[in-house]
Amino acid sequence: MILNQEQLSFFKVNGYLIVPKVMDSDLCAKARDLLWSTLPKETNIKREDPETHIGPFTGIDLEEDVTNLRQGYKWQLRSVGTDQLMIDLVYSDTLQQIAEDLLGKDSLVKPKVGGKTMGQHGAAWPGGPVDPALDNEGARGIYATLPYGVKEKESDFAHTDGHPFNLSLVGLIDEVLPDGGGFKVWPGSHKRLYPTFQMQYDQPRIAYYEHLPSYKGIIQSEAYEKQIRKVMEDTKPVDCFGSEGDVIFWHHRLAHMAGHNYSNKIRLAVLGDYIRTDLDENRSRPPQKNMWQDWSKELENASEVYSEKTARSQKLIDS
């Protein structure tokens, strides 16, 4: 085991866990180089001049292709998701071991180098998000958020992801400053939202018809809508900023968002999901009384007590 009891307990109660310095520094540097190398030659955004990094994307830098999206303040390079480099980063032995500490030994689907990547089918439905699970055999990709500059402050809005998976991660491949667009989570929301779903890993969807455009995509239950509103009212989100190599693991029903970037530094992260080989069998089952049934025995049996020191290191309470 890489994770200790405190870490297991913290994840169980809060639905997320920051594990510091678990991605190789050289690989993080290579991933940054890879992202920067995809800009057009005449780009307005110059890597060596941070003042030009302030969003939104304009002119020649705009890209609508969702396999390498650059729009507004978001830059999502998905076409590299099964490159050796991305697999080495997101599915390294260390990160897979941590995922197994949470999900159980020898339980995971392995990624495929050179395999299919996210976004090749476009959005899941018109105007909808890209489906991270559709034909994806590796990581989601490299996700960046440009600094907002003078853009007005926006309020936080939590969501849960609509595709079936067991565990996800956000890996910081460069330092991310406080309020700098790091991953934002609503601690404990996984426990409150899990029972509101009809299916424990999936969601019913309405097909899209051009002549019947009012309904499309995912249908959330009323109980879910009510609960996530309550979560946003009564729970203070945690801004998971940090250093190069830090990784945030999170539960599939955790409320979260990509943070707004009010820092002066571009936010650079790799994203990926972990799925168990039995997800196909389990995804349509209703939420279970024991919500840790599909997780490791160590996690299932972990106490729900952890120290103040751990809470501080996890940014749950201010240090």
Ligand SMILES: [Fe+2]
């Ligand atoms: Fe999400």
